[in-house]
Amino acid sequence: MMTDKVKAQEQAHLDEVISKVRAAEKVEEQKGSKAKQDVDEINHNFYNDVRLKTTTYSGMMETALTIRQQQQMLTERQTRQSYAAKQLATLQKMEINPYFARLDFHENGEQNAETIYIGMASFTDRPDHYLIYDWRAPISSIYYDGGIGKVTYQTPAGEQTVDVKLKRQFQIANGEIKTVFDTEEVVGDQMLLDALGNQSDTKMKSIVTTIQKEQNQIIRDTKSELLFVQGAAGSGKTAAILQRVAYLLYQYRGHLNSAQVILFSPNQLFNDYINQVLPELGEQNMVQMTFYQYSSHRLPNMQVETLGERFDEQFNPEKKAATTMKGSLQYFKAVTAYANHLNKEDMRFRNIVFKGRVLIAKEKIAEIYYGFNENYNLRNRLDGTKEALLKILNRKIHVEMKTDWVEEAVQNLTKEQIQKMHHDAETEIQDADKEFNFLARGIVTQAFQKVRRQIVRNHFLTITHQFVHFLRSVPQIINLRDYGLTKEEWSDNVDSVIEDIKQNKLAMADVAPYLYLYDLMTGKRGQKDIKYLFIDEVQDYSAFQLAFLKFSFPRAKFTLLGDLNQAIFTHENSQQLLNELGTMFDKSKTRVIQLTKSYRSTAQITNFTKHLLTDGEAIEAFDRQGELPQIHVVSDEAKALEAVKVQVASNLKIHETTAIIGKTLTECEHIYELLKSSGVKATLIRTENQRLVNGVIIVPSYLAKGLEFDSVVMWNASTNEYPDDADRQLVYTICTRAMHRLTIVAIEQLSPLFKEVPQTEYELIED
Numbered sequence: 001m002m003t004d005k006v007k008a009q010e011q012a013h014l015d016e017v018i019s020k021v022r023a024a025e026k027v028e029e030q031k032g033s034k035a036k037q038d039v040d041e042i043n044h045n046f047y048n049d050v051r052l053k054t055t056t057y058s059g060m061m062e063t064a065l066t067i068r069q070q071q072q073m074l075t076e077r078q079t080r081q082s083y084a085a086k087q088l089a090t091l092q093k094m095e096i097n098p099y100f101a102r103l104d105f106h107e108n109g110e111q112n113a114e115t116i117y118i119g120m121a122s123f124t125d126r127p128d129h130y131l132i133y134d135w136r137a138p139i140s141s142i143y144y145d146g147g148i149g150k151v152t153y154q155t156p157a158g159e160q161t162v163d164v165k166l167k168r169q170f171q172i173a174n175g176e177i178k179t180v181f182d183t184e185e186v187v188g189d190q191m192l193l194d195a196l197g198n199q200s201d202t203k204m205k206s207i208v209t210t211i212q213k214e215q216n217q218i219i220r221d222t223k224s225e226l227l228f229v230q231g232a233a234g235s236g237k238t239a240a241i242l243q244r245v246a247y248l249l250y251q252y253r254g255h256l257n258s259a260q261v262i263l264f265s266p267n268q269l270f271n272d273y274i275n276q277v278l279p280e281l282g283e284q285n286m287v288q289m290t291f292y293q294y295s296s297h298r299l300p301n302m303q304v305e306t307l308g309e310r311f312d313e314q315f316n317p318e319k320k321a322a323t324t325m326k327g328s329l330q331y332f333k334a335v336t337a338y339a340n341h342l343n344k345e346d347m348r349f350r351n352i353v354f355k356g357r358v359l360i361a362k363e364k365i366a367e368i369y370y371g372f373n374e375n376y377n378l379r380n381r382l383d384g385t386k387e388a389l390l391k392i393l394n395r396k397i398h399v400e401m402k403t404d405w406v407e408e409a410v411q412n413l414t415k416e417q418i419q420k421m422h423h424d425a426e427t428e429i430q431d432a433d434k435e436f437n438f439l440a441r442g443i444v445t446q447a448f449q450k451v452r453r454q455i456v457r458n459h460f461l462t463i464t465h466q467f468v469h470f471l472r473s474v475p476q477i478i479n480l481r482d483y484g485l486t487k488e489e490w491s492d493n494v495d496s497v498i499e500d501i502k503q504n505k506l507a508m509a510d511v512a513p514y515l516y517l518y519d520l521m522t523g524k525r526g527q528k529d530i531k532y533l534f535i536d537e538v539q540d541y542s543a544f545q546l547a548f549l550k551f552s553f554p555r556a557k558f559t560l561l562g563d564l565n566q567a568i569f570t571h572e573n574s575q576q577l578l579n580e581l582g583t584m585f586d587k588s589k590t591r592v593i594q595l596t597k598s599y600r601s602t603a604q605i606t607n608f609t610k611h612l613l614t615d616g617e618a619i620e621a622f623d624r625q626g627e628l629p630q631i632h633v634v635s636d637e638a639k640a641l642e643a644v645k646v647q648v649a650s651n652l653k654i655h656e657t658t659a660i661i662g663k664t665l666t667e668c669e670h671i672y673e674l675l676k677s678s679g680v681k682a683t684l685i686r687t688e689n690q691r692l693v694n695g696v697i698i699v700p701s702y703l704a705k706g707l708e709f710d711s712v713v714m715w716n717a718s719t720n721e722y723p724d725d726a727d728r729q730l731v732y733t734i735c736t737r738a739m740h741r742l743t744i745v746a747i748e749q750l751s752p753l754f755k756e757v758p759q760t761e762y763e764l765i766e767d
């Protein structure tokens, strides 16, 4: 236990730092109000002083220059104002809780030990005199990486080793030290225990004060092209990558901004859940989206299969084999090979039509397209074709001018319209023939604008026909038998895709191949400005989707997070996914980090859930104690409902948020109605676009991904709902959402998936 003397000394130091922070706040306030005053003044002057001199050329130039100068000054002052406001906000946070750790250490060759304090941001009272170091500074790494003694850390100049003499942790609230303790461990378990004992929230929080050593490796990795983090449920993968984004933004400030970082997340609810972490760390959020959002944004005229539809569809065994093939790397290679073949033949074209007439026939387009040298690639071919088509279009103006509709249109022009055409073209009215030609040319050129746009936008290609042609060609490229498919089954599958396309619908399995083919046909190069790409819950992606993302973001470094035990969409292929990933990235620049300790749940819940897996032994529980999970096996639905009601009431008494998780949306709607009619207030989360709320919520399993709740009630864990191994990973995902309490309710017979859990790990309640 820390002596009162130490605490008093630390409080005195804290008081001093806070007073300096307050002084700095004053300075920023002054800077801010000075900048604001300047902005107001410039605005005022602008309206009162700038004389618009527009009668002479030099007058106009003078006015333009003055306006430009004023604008530049205004922008500069506004930047100053917002910078001061940002600094002030950081200082105000710092005033309440300036730091969380102190380190005393000896640097090689130095006489005296150095003392540093680590907080959410750096603070200096004079140049290079750091009272607080940002947690992301190189030196701060030693706090996360080691205990007492020799610790090595990376600096811009290379590795440094220091001898750590003291490691002290603080809990500070409102400028007052609540607890202070010295530790010899990496990050004291007590501090972590306190952090984890908290109640869940609808928003995730930052973990800066208690980042674990392995997480620190993830956060500070700057070398890997592919960083793959495999970790048990609740092992802090998501937490680690959010702090990693903050770290990267700090490390590469000036060279990397939040718009160059993109995170693919499992669903919109999850996006909402994590979107406070970066602002809390003083950074802007990166671009966050789901794969569904990304693809539907690129396919505005198509209805992409939703998460719920996709989840339900996987229970359809006929589609499963085809879906597996469509998700494979081999299929990706097949699309690539097919596109290469389009360099020689088979590109499908559409007539270019104007006023219901064929203006340029598709055969003509094909002739142009395949008329180029065989060394041309698809992009050059397309560019060359477009250029040629635009030339043809220009030549056609002359012919079109002689048609009846043009003559009629010229005669119908009003005087104003004629004047405007002359004004726009800066021409004078001329003799009758020339005048007619001038007006007719104007009308045709205008009318051809739409055709011109269509050419520029590749409308003469036809992606859907091409895609169908590709699908029909698949049996010549891939051995269908490798995926347990016959030619007839494949042909039926293609027919159903065509049916979907006719209704402007596309299944998730077809989306990435469709987009990829389109990108290859049009020679799209991918978004080069994205420098870091993160994928959470990568086990739910197919190898095809990952390869497609790699193609679409060619300059990005990838960080992939996943738990192969939670693959709820891809199932047994997840191991294969890992192997396929290996072939996509350079091995020497690939790093795999395993996280085995689970922080989310109490030891009782983690020990229970790990038995749901066939190979869960490696998962380590963090020593936070709680109640044993309860399994209720009851004879009918009424009793099941009763059990849920009792549990929910008991959870609410201790203000816990409870999530009732059902397998499908239909199941969730059912329990929602049951609860409603018996007077229990609950929120049903039907789609990922809703917001999480406190209290009782009902969520379908596939939307609970990545989230956590104080208490979880797994609804209807019965044999007929979860009959066999196919649902093992789903059951694991559901149960691992619980932080403090887990209740499982089964009707008639408990699912066999719980069979391997030892009786000592739960409390069984039967009626």
Ligand SMILES: Nc1ncnc2c1ncn2[C@@H]1O[C@H](COP(=O)(O)OP(=O)(O)OP(=O)(O)O)[C@@H](O)[C@H]1O
Pocket (backbone or CB within 6 Å): 192, 195, 196, 205, 207, 210, 211, 212, 215, 231, 232, 233, 234, 235, 236, 237, 238, 239, 240, 563, 599, 600, 705, 706, 707, 708, 736
């Ligand atoms: N170092 C840490 N300090 C404090 N809390 C932590 C730490 N690491 C993780 N946590 C907490 O543990 C919980 C689980 O973390 P997180 O959601 O990142 O896990 P995950 O591996 O992404 O889980 P899943 O795969 O099940 O979605 C979160 O509440 C997170 O804040």
